Amino acid sequence: MIGSLVSTGASTVTEFISQNIFGLDDPNWFMYLLCGVIAAVLVLHVIAVGALFFIWAERKIAGRIQDRLGPTRVGGKFGWLQTLADGVKLIAKEDFIPRDADAPLFKIAPYIAFAASFAAFLALPFADGAVAHHVNTAVFFVLAVLGLEVFGVILAGYASGSKWSLFGAMREAAQVVSYEVPLGMCVVIPVFVAGTMNLTTIGEMQAGWFNNWLVFHDPFTFIAAIVYFTCATASVNRAPFDLAEAESELVAGFHTEYSGLRWSFFFMAEYGSMFLVSALASILFFGGWHPPIPIDIWILEAFADPDLVAAGPLKDAVPSLVTFLVMLIGIATLVAKSVIGVVVMMWVRWTFPRLRIDQVMATCLKYCVPIAAVCFVGSMTWETLDLPSMNTINRYEIHEDWSEDLAVSTVGEDGVDPEWPEDENDDESSEVMDGEEAPIEEDSVAVQNGLSLQEGE
Amino acid sequence: MGILAAVNRVYWHEFFFMLFAGISVVFAVCVLLTQNIVRMAFYLVLSLGSTAGLFFLAGAEFVGAMQLMIYVGGTLVLLIFGVMLTAQQRYVKMNTHPTDWVLATIVGGSLLVLLIGAAAGVDSWKDASASKKALAELDVDDARTATPLGLALTGVRVDKLDSDDPALANGQSGYLLPFIIVSVHLLVVLIGAAYMARTKRSATAPVGRAERARLNIMQMEHETDDVVYSASKQSSSSLLDSDQSQAEESTDEAQE
Amino acid sequence: MFGLEITPVIAAITVSHYLIVGAILFVIGAVCMATKRNALGILMGIELVLNGANINFIAFGSPYLRDDNLGLDGQLISLFVIVLAAAEAAVALAIALNFYNNHNTIDIDRADELKG
Amino acid sequence: MSTKVDDPRVIEFDVRTDEMLINMGPQHPSTHGVLRLILRTDGEIVSEVEPHLGYLHRCAEKIGENLTPRQWVPYTDRMDYLAGMNMNLGWALVVEKLLEHDLPEKARHLRVIISEMGRIASHLVGMGAYGLDLGTFSPFLYAFREREKILDLFEKACGARLTYSYLTPGGATGDLPPGWVDECRDFLAQFKPCIPEFHELLTNNQIFIGRTAGIGVMSAATAINYGCTGPVLRGSGVPYDLRFNGEERYTEMYEGYQFDVIVQDPETGKYPDPHLEEFGDDLDYPEIPKEAILGDCWHRFYVRMLEVVQAIRLVEQALDKYESASGDWGQPIKLTQKLPKGEAYLETEAPRGQMGFYLVSTGDSIPWRVRARSSCFCNLSVTSELCRGTLLADVPAIVGSLDVVMGEIDR
Structure with a gap:
C-alpha cells in the first residue's frame, strides 16, 4: 500500500537510508515519512527555486529582446537576486x-x-x-x-x-x-x-x-x-x-x-x-x-x-x-x-x-x-x-530501477518486439481491434501476450 | 527502536483512509449546508478530489486519475455555470423550507442507518485478516491496471486468462459492447445538450430582455451616479455599409 | 514494550469502511437532492450519490482489501459510472440553462407551469 | 412583453446573458492617459461605449487669455505633449498671421525640419503604444529607443526634451547648433533600416493583422461626419492633408518640397509607392493583407507608418535647403508685442490631425480670446460608433488606433 501511495520512487532511497544509517532491514514508518518529506521538499524547491530563477530569466530575456539590460544591480552584475528582493518586497x-x-x-x-x-x-x-x-x-x-x-x-x-x-x-x-x-x-x-x-x-x-x-x-x-x-x-x-x-x-x-x-x-x-x-x-x-x-x-x-x-x-x-x-x-x-x-x-x-x-x-x-x-x-x-x-x-532495454520485478522487459506492440514473430502479433492485434473472439488455437499466444502486457505495461 | 519497529507500515493505509474519508465526508456535508452555489461547487471539488484519493488508496490508479480529470474537471463547468447564472445577484441564496430539512433528515438518517447496517453486517466484508494478508503480499504490479482496463474495453480480459472458468480463460467477456454503447450515448448526449442549450434564436424573448436590461441599467446608474444612459437609444438609420459588414462579422464570431 | 501489544487505535481498513464512506456520501447526496431548490445544487447531489456508489465498486474491486475481489470489473463499472455522470451532467446543465433562459432563475420550484 | 432590438449591431444571443456596465479607466493600462470609457457589455461583446473626458482639464485656453502670445507658448507644449513642436508651430503661425509677420527663408526650412521630426517622434509613440494595446511590449521599447534619439536632437536644439517652446511666434528661440544637421542626417541614416523591423514586428505579423484588420472599420462618410482628421481620416481613404489642402500661410511652408499624401488610391487600392530611390531597395513594405478593409485599425496604423517615411523624406529635403538657405532662424516677437485688433484662425497638420488655433485681439498685447481646436477630441468622438458590437479586446485596439492624447483633448 505504501508502495502505491507514499513514495515508491523514494522507497529505494528509503531502504538505503534505513539500512545504512539506522541499520534496519525493513524500513519503518519513520523512514517512509522522512523520505516522503525529503521528496516533497525537493519538489517544492523545483517550483520555488524554479520560480525564482525563471522570473529572473524572464526579466533578463525580456530585457535583451527589448534592447536593454534587465536587472543589473541586486546580487552582482547580472542581478541574480532581483527575484529574491522582489519576494521580500511582496512579503512585506x-x-x-x-x-x-x-x-x-x-x-x-x-x-x-x-x-x-x-x-x-x-x-x-x-x-x-x-x-x-x-x-x-x-x-x-x-x-x-x-x-x-x-x-x-x-x-x-x-x-x-x-x-x-x-x-x-x-x-x-x-x-x-x-x-x-x-x-x-x-x-x-x-x-x-x-x-x-x-x-x-x-x-x-x-x-x-x-x-x-x-x-x-x-x-x-x-x-x-x-x-x-x-x-x-x-x-x-x-x-x-x-x-x-x-x-x-x-x-x-x-x-x-x-x-x-x-x-x-x-x-x-x-x-x-x-x-x-x-x-x-x-x-x-x-x-x-x-x-x-x-x-x-x-x-x-x-x-x-x-x-x-x-x-x-x-x-x-x-x-x-x-x-x-x-x-x-x-x-x-x-x-x-x-x-x-x-x-x-x-x-x-x-x-x-x-x-x-x-x-x-x-x-x-x-x-x-x-x-x-x-x-x-x-x-x-x-x-x-x-x-x-x-x-x-x-524495448528490451527498458526497465525501471524502482522495481526489480520489471527489470526483464516491456513488451512492445505490433511487431516492434522482435521476441515474437511479427505475423502472429499482427493477427492478434487485428483481431483485438476488430472486436472478434480470439481464436482458441492462438490461445497460448494470447496468454503470453496478455500476461506480458500486464506485467510490463 | 521499539516504537519505530512497532508502528507497522500497514498503518499508513489506515491513516490515509481516515484522512481522505474525513475530507470527503466533511466537505460533502459542507455542500449540503452551504447555500452559495460557487462555494458549493468548490466544496464538491474537494470532496470528489479526496474520493479520488480513496480510489488511489484502493489500488485503482486509473480510475482515480479519471475521477480527477473528468469528474472534478466536470465540476469545473458546474462552477462556471454557478458563477454565470448568479452573477447578476451575487451570493444568491435559496433557502430551503424547515419542513423539507426535517423530512429530508429523517428519511436520509433512516437510509444511512440502513446502509451502514448493511455495510457492517456482512462478516466477510469486515474480515480484516484478508486485507492484512493482501497488504502483506503487497505487490506494486497489482495497481498497474491501465493496460488491462484498456484491453477489457476492447473486448479482451487479460486478467481472466488464468481463470478456472474455461469461458473466461479465453480472454473473452470484455466490455466492448458497453464501451461502444457508452460512446454512442456520449455522442448523442453531447449533441442533445448542445441543441437544448440553444434557445430559439428569436427577437421575441419571452421575458422582455430589454426591460431587464433597462432595470439593470437603472440599478447600475444608481451605483455609478454619473453614468447616464437612455436604454432606448438605438438608431438604425445612420448605419453605414462598413458597419453592417462589421456587425455581420461579429455575428459570425458570436456563433463560433 | 510499546510494540504490537498495544491494541491498534484504528482497526485495519476493510471493505466495510469503504462501504460506510460510500453510504455517507450517498445519503448526503440524496438529502442534497431533496433539500436544494437550486437546480445546480440538485445536480451536485446527484454527483455525490454517484460518487458514493463508485466507492463501493472500487472497494469491492480492490485487490488490497479482499482476496476474492471483483477485480477489474469493479474499476470498469466505476469508469462507466464516471462517463455516464459526465453525460448526465451535460444534459442537466443544458436543461438548467434552458430553464434559466425561460424563467430567469434556477429555482426549480418555479418550474410549475404544468400545474393544473 | 416581447421586445425587439432594432439595431442590428447589437447581437441577440442564443444563450441569454446579463449586461454589465464596466468602467475602463480613468486608471486603466490602455486608455492612453486619463480617458474613462464606460462599456456596456454582454459577455465579451461590447454593445455601447461612452467616453468620459475632463480628467486632464487645465483651462489652457483661459490661461491664454491672460498671457501674451509668447508667454502662452509653453502651454501649447502641454497640449499634445507627444508632439510639442507641432503645437508650438500651430500657435506661432496663427500669431504671425494676425501680425502679418513673414519669416526668413532659413526659418521656414528650420520649421519644416523640426515639425517633421516631431511628427516622426509622435508617430513612434503612437506605433509603440499601439503594440502595447495589443499586448506586445517589445515594439514599444524599440520605438522609444528611436524617439529618444530624436529627443536628444531636440534637446541639443532647444534644451528641453518634452516641453520645448522652441518654435515661437516670429521664428524660433535660437538657431540649430553647429553640427546638428549632420547629427540629424546620421540619425535618419540609422533610423531608416529600423522601419522594416517595425513592419516585421507589427504590420506584417499575422496576429497583429488578425487583431486589427477588419476591426473598427470607419467609412469615409463617418470619418467626415465626425470631423476626424489626420491619419484617422486618411486611413479611411479621404485624401485630405492640410500640408496640401490647408491655408496658404501654412502650405507655403512646404513650397518646393516633394512628398505624398498617404492615402489609399481608390482605383489601384494601393498606397503611394514608398519605394523611393533615396531609401534604397532594402525597405520591404508589406502588402495590404486580404483581411484589411479600408478604414480599419490596420489601415490607420499603416498610414502612420508610411507617414513616418514621408516625414523622413521631408526632413532630408529640408536639411539640404536649410543649409543653403539665406536669412536667419527668425527673431521671436517681443514678449509684450501689441497685437493688432482683429482675429485669426489657422489650422496646421499636427501628427494627430488638424490642430487649429483661434485668436481674437482687441488691440492689447494680451489676446481677448484664445481657442484651440484639437484633432483628438473629434477623433475620439467616433469611439462609441466604432466600438459598438465589437469584442472587449477590440476596444483598446480601436482606441489605440485613433491614437489620442488626453492632454490635447482636455487642454
Whole structure:
C-alpha cells in the first residue's frame, strides 16, 4: 500500500537510508515519512527555486529582446537576486481583501492554484528513479492535476468581487477547457507509440541517439509535438494566449485585486506549470532525461561488469554510484530541456501581440483539434502498418530501477518486439481491434501476450 | 527502536483512509449546508478530489486519475455555470423550507442507518485478516491496471486468462459492447445538450430582455451616479455599409 | 514494550469502511437532492450519490482489501459510472440553462407551469 | 412583453446573458492617459461605449487669455505633449498671421525640419503604444529607443526634451547648433533600416493583422461626419492633408518640397509607392493583407507608418535647403508685442490631425480670446460608433488606433 501511495520512487532511497544509517532491514514508518518529506521538499524547491530563477530569466530575456539590460544591480552584475528582493518586497506588502470579495475563497484561491501545480510534479520523473511518486498512469495523472490549476484562477476571479477579475476567470475557464482537448490528443500520441502511460518507461524508451526521440518517430509525431507545445502554452496561460490576465484589456485579469504573497503564489504556480508542461514535452517527445548524444549509455557501458551485462539490463551491471551519476546527468538533461521550453515560451511572449478571445478559440477548435486528430490517426496508422521510422527503440532495454520485478522487459506492440514473430502479433492485434473472439488455437499466444502486457505495461 | 519497529507500515493505509474519508465526508456535508452555489461547487471539488484519493488508496490508479480529470474537471463547468447564472445577484441564496430539512433528515438518517447496517453486517466484508494478508503480499504490479482496463474495453480480459472458468480463460467477456454503447450515448448526449442549450434564436424573448436590461441599467446608474444612459437609444438609420459588414462579422464570431 | 501489544487505535481498513464512506456520501447526496431548490445544487447531489456508489465498486474491486475481489470489473463499472455522470451532467446543465433562459432563475420550484 | 432590438449591431444571443456596465479607466493600462470609457457589455461583446473626458482639464485656453502670445507658448507644449513642436508651430503661425509677420527663408526650412521630426517622434509613440494595446511590449521599447534619439536632437536644439517652446511666434528661440544637421542626417541614416523591423514586428505579423484588420472599420462618410482628421481620416481613404489642402500661410511652408499624401488610391487600392530611390531597395513594405478593409485599425496604423517615411523624406529635403538657405532662424516677437485688433484662425497638420488655433485681439498685447481646436477630441468622438458590437479586446485596439492624447483633448 505504501508502495502505491507514499513514495515508491523514494522507497529505494528509503531502504538505503534505513539500512545504512539506522541499520534496519525493513524500513519503518519513520523512514517512509522522512523520505516522503525529503521528496516533497525537493519538489517544492523545483517550483520555488524554479520560480525564482525563471522570473529572473524572464526579466533578463525580456530585457535583451527589448534592447536593454534587465536587472543589473541586486546580487552582482547580472542581478541574480532581483527575484529574491522582489519576494521580500511582496512579503512585506499589505495583503488586503476588497470589501466585495468572498473572503474565504479569495484567500484560498492562490493556494489551490499553487497546490495543483505542485501536485502535478508528484508524478513527474526527473530521471529514471528520480520521481517523487511513481504513478503508473503518470501522463494521465499529470494532465488531470494540472487541469485543476484553473480552479484557483476561477475562484480568484469570482471571489475578487471585481468585474475585470470575473472576465479573466471566465476567459481562463473557456480557454483551458477548450485546450485540454487538443492537448490530451497530442499527449495520447506518444502514449500509444510507447504503449504505456508510464512516464518513466516512455522516457527510458528514448535512450540512445537523438533520433530515438519520439518526436522523430514519424511525421505525425513531429507535428503533434508542435501542436502540443502550442496547446501547452495556451493551457498554462502564457502569451500570446494570456487572455486571463490581458493587461491591456482587463487591467490584470483574475489577479487584479491580489497583492503581496498571495499574488506571488499565482506566479509561482504559473512558472511551475510552465516548467511542468515543458518537462512533459521533453519526456513525451524529446527524449526525456537522455542527452541527444548517448553519454549516459557510454558511461554505463564503460563501467558495466561484463559478466552481468548479458543477464539483465545495463543498469544492474554497474556499481550503484555510477547509476547515481547517470541519474544526475539525466536530471540535468531534463531540466536543461525544460528550461529551453520555458525560454521559448518567454521568447514568444515578448515577440507576439496577444490574440483575441475568439481567435484563441478558433485556433483551438479550427486548427489545433483537427491537426491533433489527424496526427492521432496518422500516427496510429504509421504504427499499425509498421512504416519505417527514425526511431530504433529497443524495448528490451527498458526497465525501471524502482522495481526489480520489471527489470526483464516491456513488451512492445505490433511487431516492434522482435521476441515474437511479427505475423502472429499482427493477427492478434487485428483481431483485438476488430472486436472478434480470439481464436482458441492462438490461445497460448494470447496468454503470453496478455500476461506480458500486464506485467510490463 | 521499539516504537519505530512497532508502528507497522500497514498503518499508513489506515491513516490515509481516515484522512481522505474525513475530507470527503466533511466537505460533502459542507455542500449540503452551504447555500452559495460557487462555494458549493468548490466544496464538491474537494470532496470528489479526496474520493479520488480513496480510489488511489484502493489500488485503482486509473480510475482515480479519471475521477480527477473528468469528474472534478466536470465540476469545473458546474462552477462556471454557478458563477454565470448568479452573477447578476451575487451570493444568491435559496433557502430551503424547515419542513423539507426535517423530512429530508429523517428519511436520509433512516437510509444511512440502513446502509451502514448493511455495510457492517456482512462478516466477510469486515474480515480484516484478508486485507492484512493482501497488504502483506503487497505487490506494486497489482495497481498497474491501465493496460488491462484498456484491453477489457476492447473486448479482451487479460486478467481472466488464468481463470478456472474455461469461458473466461479465453480472454473473452470484455466490455466492448458497453464501451461502444457508452460512446454512442456520449455522442448523442453531447449533441442533445448542445441543441437544448440553444434557445430559439428569436427577437421575441419571452421575458422582455430589454426591460431587464433597462432595470439593470437603472440599478447600475444608481451605483455609478454619473453614468447616464437612455436604454432606448438605438438608431438604425445612420448605419453605414462598413458597419453592417462589421456587425455581420461579429455575428459570425458570436456563433463560433 | 510499546510494540504490537498495544491494541491498534484504528482497526485495519476493510471493505466495510469503504462501504460506510460510500453510504455517507450517498445519503448526503440524496438529502442534497431533496433539500436544494437550486437546480445546480440538485445536480451536485446527484454527483455525490454517484460518487458514493463508485466507492463501493472500487472497494469491492480492490485487490488490497479482499482476496476474492471483483477485480477489474469493479474499476470498469466505476469508469462507466464516471462517463455516464459526465453525460448526465451535460444534459442537466443544458436543461438548467434552458430553464434559466425561460424563467430567469434556477429555482426549480418555479418550474410549475404544468400545474393544473 | 416581447421586445425587439432594432439595431442590428447589437447581437441577440442564443444563450441569454446579463449586461454589465464596466468602467475602463480613468486608471486603466490602455486608455492612453486619463480617458474613462464606460462599456456596456454582454459577455465579451461590447454593445455601447461612452467616453468620459475632463480628467486632464487645465483651462489652457483661459490661461491664454491672460498671457501674451509668447508667454502662452509653453502651454501649447502641454497640449499634445507627444508632439510639442507641432503645437508650438500651430500657435506661432496663427500669431504671425494676425501680425502679418513673414519669416526668413532659413526659418521656414528650420520649421519644416523640426515639425517633421516631431511628427516622426509622435508617430513612434503612437506605433509603440499601439503594440502595447495589443499586448506586445517589445515594439514599444524599440520605438522609444528611436524617439529618444530624436529627443536628444531636440534637446541639443532647444534644451528641453518634452516641453520645448522652441518654435515661437516670429521664428524660433535660437538657431540649430553647429553640427546638428549632420547629427540629424546620421540619425535618419540609422533610423531608416529600423522601419522594416517595425513592419516585421507589427504590420506584417499575422496576429497583429488578425487583431486589427477588419476591426473598427470607419467609412469615409463617418470619418467626415465626425470631423476626424489626420491619419484617422486618411486611413479611411479621404485624401485630405492640410500640408496640401490647408491655408496658404501654412502650405507655403512646404513650397518646393516633394512628398505624398498617404492615402489609399481608390482605383489601384494601393498606397503611394514608398519605394523611393533615396531609401534604397532594402525597405520591404508589406502588402495590404486580404483581411484589411479600408478604414480599419490596420489601415490607420499603416498610414502612420508610411507617414513616418514621408516625414523622413521631408526632413532630408529640408536639411539640404536649410543649409543653403539665406536669412536667419527668425527673431521671436517681443514678449509684450501689441497685437493688432482683429482675429485669426489657422489650422496646421499636427501628427494627430488638424490642430487649429483661434485668436481674437482687441488691440492689447494680451489676446481677448484664445481657442484651440484639437484633432483628438473629434477623433475620439467616433469611439462609441466604432466600438459598438465589437469584442472587449477590440476596444483598446480601436482606441489605440485613433491614437489620442488626453492632454490635447482636455487642454
